[in-house]
Amino acid sequence: MILTAMEKAEILVEALPYIKEFYGKRVVIKYGGAAMLDCDLKEKVMQDIVLMKYVGMHPIIVHGGGPEITNMLTRVEIETNFVDGLRVTNKDTMEIVEMVLGGKVNKEIVSGINASGGKAVGITGKDARLIEAVPVDSSGQLGFVGEVKNINAEIVETIIQNGYIPVIAPIGIDNECQSYNINADFVAAAIAVAMKADKLVLLTDVPGLLKDKDDIESIISVLKISEVSKYIEAGIIAGGMIPKIKCCVESVTGGVGRTHIIDGRVAHAILLEIFTNKGIGTMVVNE
Amino acid sequence: MILTAMEKAEILVEALPYIKEFYGKRVVIKYGGAAMLDCDLKEKVMQDIVLMKYVGMHPIIVHGGGPEITNMLTRVEIETNFVDGLRVTNKDTMEIVEMVLGGKVNKEIVSGINASGGKAVGITGKDARLIEAVPVDSSGQLGFVGEVKNINAEIVETIIQNGYIPVIAPIGIDNECQSYNINADFVAAAIAVAMKADKLVLLTDVPGLLKDKDDIESIISVLKISEVSKYIEAGIIAGGMIPKIKCCVESVTGGVGRTHIIDGRVAHAILLEIFTNKGIGTMVVNE
Amino acid sequence: MILTAMEKAEILVEALPYIKEFYGKRVVIKYGGAAMLDCDLKEKVMQDIVLMKYVGMHPIIVHGGGPEITNMLTRVEIETNFVDGLRVTNKDTMEIVEMVLGGKVNKEIVSGINASGGKAVGITGKDARLIEAVPVDSSGQLGFVGEVKNINAEIVETIIQNGYIPVIAPIGIDNECQSYNINADFVAAAIAVAMKADKLVLLTDVPGLLKDKDDIESIISVLKISEVSKYIEAGIIAGGMIPKIKCCVESVTGGVGRTHIIDGRVAHAILLEIFTNKGIGTMVVNE
Amino acid sequence: MILTAMEKAEILVEALPYIKEFYGKRVVIKYGGAAMLDCDLKEKVMQDIVLMKYVGMHPIIVHGGGPEITNMLTRVEIETNFVDGLRVTNKDTMEIVEMVLGGKVNKEIVSGINASGGKAVGITGKDARLIEAVPVDSSGQLGFVGEVKNINAEIVETIIQNGYIPVIAPIGIDNECQSYNINADFVAAAIAVAMKADKLVLLTDVPGLLKDKDDIESIISVLKISEVSKYIEAGIIAGGMIPKIKCCVESVTGGVGRTHIIDGRVAHAILLEIFTNKGIGTMVVNE
Amino acid sequence: MILTAMEKAEILVEALPYIKEFYGKRVVIKYGGAAMLDCDLKEKVMQDIVLMKYVGMHPIIVHGGGPEITNMLTRVEIETNFVDGLRVTNKDTMEIVEMVLGGKVNKEIVSGINASGGKAVGITGKDARLIEAVPVDSSGQLGFVGEVKNINAEIVETIIQNGYIPVIAPIGIDNECQSYNINADFVAAAIAVAMKADKLVLLTDVPGLLKDKDDIESIISVLKISEVSKYIEAGIIAGGMIPKIKCCVESVTGGVGRTHIIDGRVAHAILLEIFTNKGIGTMVVNE
Amino acid sequence: MILTAMEKAEILVEALPYIKEFYGKRVVIKYGGAAMLDCDLKEKVMQDIVLMKYVGMHPIIVHGGGPEITNMLTRVEIETNFVDGLRVTNKDTMEIVEMVLGGKVNKEIVSGINASGGKAVGITGKDARLIEAVPVDSSGQLGFVGEVKNINAEIVETIIQNGYIPVIAPIGIDNECQSYNINADFVAAAIAVAMKADKLVLLTDVPGLLKDKDDIESIISVLKISEVSKYIEAGIIAGGMIPKIKCCVESVTGGVGRTHIIDGRVAHAILLEIFTNKGIGTMVVNE
Structure with a gap:
């Protein structure tokens, strides 16, 4: 479809109420x-993020x-075991995890944002001791799989206040400088709480929480945290959705305004969530 | 035409390079x-202005x-004479001019901007002695028609730095506190120079400068100030266009990056000028 | 009376304790x-105001x-009706009210202050939505006569913090951008409360509140708000004094230190109130 | 003479142009x-100084x-010799000089200013190494009589920027931490230069520079520095006036706007100099 | 003992944990x-103080x-009487006290600190009315011996925030500008409370509080304020220790973290207290 | 060797002049x-860096x-070729380089500094586009071996101004978001120039520049850049020293005060260079 410049201008103007609503929000x-x-999709996410920054969000x-x-573990011939869906992370594995997450994936995202016109700065939880971690499993069976013990958010504050993204x-560190691999959803939730964010958005590969997993029309648009246990019992929240929802609950009970599970397979999913009236996916609220 | 949310998102993203280019610009x-x-049209101008502010321009x-x-002079039965296209402005006329400009038109624009989600503050050249004026015509024939002698721009700086529009x-004041009615184009040019603006946009009722006034296709998109005298001689710059072009020349020689004469009869003309590659109307540049 | 320079210096010095007391006060x-x-009188009020600013008050x-x-309504032949002393304000009347207040009276005061050496900035309640209003009379009989619903004082804060007066x-605005004419005394009281002012001074055409309206010696110098109803019953607070006193009561119960009704017919009445020990007129206090 | 409050208010207002002129000046x-x-006289000087601060000067x-x-040297039985009008200052003498200047005179002035409503802070040239000194006399005959080598003005800047006086x-210090007694006029001039002062005022016991020393009417109101040598030759600038005038010359050639020799025996001499049109005493200007 | 550069570097590094702990502390x-x-000893105290400032303490x-x-009283032949160990301070005595404290001792310390590389500013309690005092003895028997009534700490805040020491x-002032001589220990305690200090250190001529005054090994390292009365009854806290301990108690109950009585006869006693694990002397804590 | 606390205090105090000299320096x-x-050695470097930060350096x-x-290239079985001592860097190699440098080495240093009590933040040249690069070899033979084209130093400024290290x-990026591997010495020099550093220190595995490479006593303590070509001709600057010296020359001609080649095999080499009078290694100066 080809739009005239004027039609495009109209669309920019339609975004004004949303821009205003989210101005200065995290x-x-x-x-x-x-x-x-x-x-x-990757490129579109980068664009969405840069646009958010330019219209005043953080x-x-x-x-x-x-x-x-x-992929990298395979190349260096480290075998991976999983226990309860969590990767058993020994010292050798952890070394690879850190290199891939901090040296490759992180910097690719940084470059992508910068290429789209933003100014991104990539860090891990080791920088300025951002993410203090403890082992998720005290028995030691899982090795260096961690969970968040404390967030030192000042470095993130410094970064956003100086105009960077x-x-x-999601790498944590303990008092002995041991690194831990932490589930990124939970790191996001903990950082959202520590930064007093207004919104947490989880980009997933599902449309949201479905009442009937085979019927996309059965999506639950708004999920109150008071309903969660009921839905778990009913098997509607199940499998990989359980930790995601748990993560949302932690976030909203920690003071984050709203938390969203949205479908990252949809182009510009983040902008759609923010700049349309209905939003998309499932929103978890503190009720 | 009905667009999906995703198509709208795409259009927002298309605006990114322009938003970036004009970030922090005046x-x-x-x-x-x-x-x-x-x-x-009025409403659309207001929306354009508010959008500009929210995406980081001033x-x-x-x-x-x-x-x-x-209209008001008619209601109070003051007859108006024009000399060379300029309204002869005696004391009674000036009183009405001030009331209408400062008390009615100015505040309607302020309200319009505020209704569109901005925060506008309306002032005249008397406030903080923003516009110091002298009579345009030393013979006194034109009365209180003035021209800009000096701009005290601090109050405008204060207003923009605190988030207001x-x-x-265009009312000036002299050392004896006499008010003057000044051509708004020239006030805009003088303020653009004093504020070190990056752009001056004149909203007019013509498409721009036309080589052949009956052929809209003959528009001169870029006018170098070195060409101005040639075009005047050729009668291409003529009539009401002469002061407008003079105003643009003053502005660009005073250091304003670019100056534009655009067609205010076109919806969202300001956004079109800023957010499209070609711009619209006639751009005057310092070459 | 001719004073020597030294006698004048002495008088400046006498003012020191008052200057010190009010330093930084609003x-x-x-x-x-x-x-x-x-x-x-007008010129003297301007001088008083500028002097206040220069010796550190706001x-x-x-x-x-x-x-x-x-006067202007007469010129444009709009007839005015009054109900209970309030001007019935229809659309046409309101248009004139705005022009006269915002375009003429406001700017004359601004010019007067500037001519006396200050830096004034004139605004109405529409600027930055300073004064949000609702109709004073829900029956609609009075038209656009309003009362203050809310003060957005940030713009006033910006103005005083940057060295301006x-x-x-007293024009208010509602959510539909309708303008309202509001009693200036009540606007002053509401702004004093919103700005956490230390003092509210009402310049009137009476010496203050008199016990016996024909005896200027019977002035009540200090009026406790606990005494107000008694004085109303006794008919001492009556007629036009009733809203003025109501306005003072609103102000002091809203946290303004002291509120004064003084005689604007006396030259330099404001300075007299501030720089003399006894003050003048009637002071209303929160007791 | 008894003035009404209103007459006093008039006098305050008369001071406005001067207050405005000197606002923010040092x-x-x-x-x-x-x-x-x-x-x-002492009390009046203190009042003048405090008033200056409150009306915006530094x-x-x-x-x-x-x-x-x-007096103190006599009490401790230290004999004093003078060479060319300068007190020979040995170690014992210097100890007394420091105690008297820094511990007594300085603090009495501080107290006096504070008692008049100001906030004074007293320091010597040793504090923050404000005044670096060298011996005025390399032969050593005069002992610890010094002259200014360098002013480290930051501490004075800190004091005035934080609202203090x-x-x-006038005690200096050298690299070996040896104290020096320095002529206060020259210290004042050096500090005026270092602080980029607008005015230097020397309070003296003469009316100013007189053409005929017995005729007070012969006062030279304005002295151009180009005239100084002529007046010295003519014997009009003579005796104790020579160093005072030299001090003024240093000050104005160092960039201080104007330098004044005024009669400290006149009550409120400082205010008279600042708040009257003609000024008093002799003003030295850079012409 | 001769150390290599590298051994010295090691020692600097050993100090790191203490530097970190006290960073930004008062x-x-x-x-x-x-x-x-x-x-x-004097020189070493100066060095300790400057080092503290450079490693981030205040x-x-x-x-x-x-x-x-x-000594000075003797030189001017003023006889001194003592009542209960306090110097009876009449007008003449007070004059000498002020000169010696403010003009001599204070400035010698300032010079010493500056010579060691710091930037010190010396003031007395009269400057900016830092120390408001009342007579310690209402009967008047002691003359101008005072105690602290109020601390106006802003000037000290200004000094430390601008990088000065x-x-x-310890000279106080009352409302009539009368000076008072105050015990320096109590001034230190009052200033520590007013400045919300983290530590108060009293340099004394004893090793600390000893259980057996003849046995230096019997030192009480930590004294809880709950134990004070017990120790007074037991005669362990006695004589000159009583006011010192009282002073510590005032300080810690006023919110100062820790208060120390240390032996000023030991070289670098202050650094030892701060940079060693055990500290030295007696620490008084709020338990 | 066992030192008393007091001996250690003395050594701290000896460092004062150096601490003062480098206060606030980069x-x-x-x-x-x-x-x-x-x-x-690693741990000692971390301690040196943290100490520098705490005593006021950046x-x-x-x-x-x-x-x-x-090591990592070997593990993933990528063969490496060297041309003129530079690693030929193809796409696969570059991926590993980035992971190792940005994800492993960088974060280990960050952790080490944090473990020593500092607050480090690790970034690569991709973050905020810190290091813009071009290929060092336009023929393409070396692949993604780059050299610095431009430094965008704002992010480093933000980091140091907020208290972080x-x-x-040394990874650069070009306009197409291609990563480059850059020699760390040259990156350090370019950043020193861009940050207007006072000192650049290169930790190497040699004692400095030796006149006779077999005689450590023949060290050239101070090398003037005017002498460089002479020494190259003489073969004294040879092999790996050539680029190091070239790097120092770039740095000092770019405005960096002093540049040092020191022996990283010596414990606390950095502190020794900064806190001893003679310094160690070879200092290159702009003469």
Whole structure:
């Protein structure tokens, strides 16, 4: 479809109420899944993030990096075991995880944002001790899989206040300087709470929470946290959705205004969520 | 035409390079003519201005007020004479001019901007002695028609630095506190120079400077100031275009990056000028 | 009387304790009545205000404009009706009210202050939506006579913090951008409360509140708000004094230190109130 | 003479143009002589200084202390020799000079200013190494009589920018931490230059520079520095006037706007100089 | 002992944890006794103070001046009486006290600090009315011996925030501008409280509080304020220790983190207290 | 050797003149070689850096990563060719280089500094487009080996001004977002110039520039850039020293005060250079 310049101007103007509403707001975005693999989607996410910054929001990016890690582990012939869906992370594995997340994935996102006209700065949880971690599993079975113990958010504050977009790799550190691999969703939630974010957006590979997993029309647009246990019992929140929803609950109970599970396979999903009246995906609210 | 949300998102993203280019820039807009009379156009100008502010520019509005003044002079039965196209302005006329410009037109623009989501503050050249004036005509024949002698721009700086959009009525003041009615184009040019603006945009009721006034296709897109005298001799710059072009020349020689004569009868003309590659109307440059 | 320079120096020095006491304080002045009509008084008020600014106070001016409005309505042949002492204000009347208050009276005061060496900036309640209003009379009988619903004081803060003296016309605005004519005393009181002023001074055409209206010696110098109802019952507070006193009560209960009704017909009445030990007129206090 | 409050208000207002002219200006005052000995004069100087601060000037005080030093030297039975009018200052003498200047005279002035409502801070040239000195006499005959080698003005800047009035004792220090007694006039001039003062005022015990020393009417109101040598040859600038005039010349050639020799025996001499059109005493200008 | 450069570097590095712990902290030091008399000790105190400033602490010095005062009183033949260990201070005595403390001792410390590379500014309690005092003895028997009534700490704040080290002479002032001689320990405690200091260090001529005054090994390293009365009853806290301990109690109950009585006869006693794990002397804590 | 606390205090105090001299100064440190491989040396470098920050300097770290890169390339079985001592860097190699430098080496240094009590933030030249690069070899033979085209130093400024220590991996980026591997010495020099550093320190594995490479006593302590060509001709500057010296020359001609080649195999080499009078290694100066 070919639009005249004037039709385009109209559309910019339509965005005004949303721009106004989100001016100066902080939005934490968990970036991962298909939106990170598909070249075209990737570029659109970068554009969305840069646009957010230019119209006055403070986007804060937390990324995962699963397939790249697996790929690299294969190249260096480290075998991976999974326990309860979590990668058992020994010292050798952790070394690769850090290199891939902090040296490759993180910097690719930084470059992508910069190429789209933004000014991104990539850090991991080791920088300025941003993410203090403890092992998720005290038995030691999982090795260096961690969970967030504390967020030292000043460095993120410094970055956003000076006009940059922070891009954060989900690596934590403990008091002995041991690194930990942490689930990026939970890092995003913890940072959203620490930064007093107004919104947390999880880019996923599903349309949202569906009542009937085979019927996209059955999407639950608004999920109250008081309903969560009911839905778990009913099996509607199940499998990989359980930690995602748990993550949203932590975030909204920690004071983040709204938390969204949206479909990263949709182009410009983030802008759609922010600049349209209905939003997309499933929004979790503190009720 | 009905667009999907995603198509709209694409259009927002297309604007990014322009948003980036003009981030933090100062744009003085002379607002007048049809764009001030037609309700729909008026609203669109307001939206354009507010959008500019939200995406990081500093719009500064200078307005005229011709028809409203004439209308009010008629109501109070003051007869108006024109000499060389300039309204002879005696004491009684000046009183009405001030009331209409400062009390009515200025505040309507302010309200319009505020209704579109901005925060406007309306002042005249008397406030903080913004516009110091002298009579344009030392013989006194024209009465209180003035020209700019000096701009005290600090108040405009204060207004933009605190997040407001200044709206300026073209009334000047001399050392004896006598008010003067000044041509809004020239006030806009003087303020653009004093504020070190990057752009001056004159909203007019013509498409720009035409080589053949009956052929809209003959528009001169870029006018170098070195060509001006040639075009005047050739009669291409003639009539009401002469002062407008003179005003543009003053502005670009005073250091304003670019100056534009655009067609205010076109909806969203300001956005079109800023957010499209070609721009519209005639751009005057310092070459 | 001719004073030597040294005698004058002594008098400056006598003012020191008062200068010190009011350093950095905010004083809202309702300017109207005779002090606005008489040329000589007018000039002295301007001088008083500028002096206040230079010795470290923050004067904030709110003005009325009665006679000028009536005069202009006559010229344009709009008939005025009054209900309960309030001008019935239809659309045509409101248009004239705005022009006269915002375009003429406001700017004359601005010019007067500037001529006395200050830097004034004149605004109305429409600028930056300073004064949000609702109709005073829900029946609609009075038209666009409003009362203050909310004050957005940031613009006044910006003006005083940057070294300017704000001059405010008592025009309010509602959510539909409809203008309202509001009693200037009440606007002054509301702004004094919103700006956390230390003092509100109402310039009137009476010496203050008199116990016996024919005996100027019977002036009540200090009026406790706990005494107000008693005095109303006794008929001592009556007629036009009732809204003035109501306005003072609103102000002191809203946190303004002291509120004064003083006689604007006396030259330099404001300085007398501030720089003499006894003050003049009637002071209303929160007891 | 008894003035009404209103007459007093008029006088305050008369001061406005002067207040405006000197707003934000720096005025260095050399305080000494009769104005320091007479109780009543002393109080008036303090009042003048505090008033200056409250109306927006930055007074900076440098004081001498002659008689108090002599008095104390007598009490501790140290004999004083003078060479060319300069006190020979050995180690014992210097110890007393420092105690008297820094511990007594300086703090009395500080107290006096504070009692008049100001906030004074007293320092000597040793504090923050404000005054770096060298011996005035390399032969050593005069002992620790010094002259200014360098002024480190940051501490004075800190004091005035934080709302305080600096009071400075003319003691210098060299690289070996040896103290020096320096002529207060020259310290005042050096500080005026270093602080880029607009005015230097020397309070003396003469009416100014007189053509005929017995005729007070013969005062030279304005002295151009180009005339100085002529007047010295003519014997009009002679004796104690020579160093004072030299000091003024240093000051104006160093960039201080105007330098004044005024009669400290006149009450409120400082205010008279600043707040009257003609000024008093002799003004030295850079012509 | 001769150390290699590398051994010295190691020692610097050992200090890191302490530097980190005290970074940005405020430490009030009461300077007096032997550390002020012995030349070598004096120099080391100055070095300690400057080092503290350079590694990020804010040292604030309060000094006494006993022997110098006595010496000067003798020279001017003023006889001194003591009542309960307090010097009876009449007008003549007070004059000498002020000169010696403010003009001599204070400035010697200032010079010492500056010679060691710091930037010190010396003031007394009269400057900016830092120390408001009342007579310690209402009967008048002691004359102008005072106690602290109020601390106006802004001037000390200004000094430390601008990179200077304040040096304070313990002279107070009352509303009639009368000076008072105040015990320096109590001034230090009051300033520590007013400045929300983290540490108060009293340099004394004893090793600390000893259980057995003849056995240096019997030192009480930590004294809880709950134990004070018990120790007084037992005669362990006795004589000159009573006011010192009282002073510490005032300080810690006023919010100062820790208060220390240390032995000023030990070289670098202040650094030892701060940069070693155990500290030295007796620490009084709020338990 | 066991030192008493007091001896240690003395040594701290000895450092004062150096601390003072370098207060607020910027020191760029190229970290590499043995000092990065040996665990003990590594820890000491971290301590030196943290100490520098705490005593008021601004250390800025640029690191290399040679052996780790080679090691990882071996693990993933990428063969490396060298041309003129430069690693031929194809796409696959570059991917590994980035991961190792940005994800492993950089973050290990960050962790080390943080473990020593500092607050480090690690970035690469891609972050905020810090290092813009072009291929060093236009023929393409060397692949993605780059040289610095431009430094965008704002991000480093932001990091140091907010109390953090920047750690920079020498990866550059071009306009097409292609990464380049750049020699860390040259990156350090370019950053030193862009940051207007006072000192550039290159940690190497040699004692400095030796006249006779077998005689450590023949070290050239001060090398004037005017002598460089002479020494190259004489073969004294040869081999790997040539680029190092070239790098120093670029730095000092670019405005960096002094540039040092020091021996990283010596413990606390950085502190020794800064805190001792003679310095160590070879200093290159602009003469």
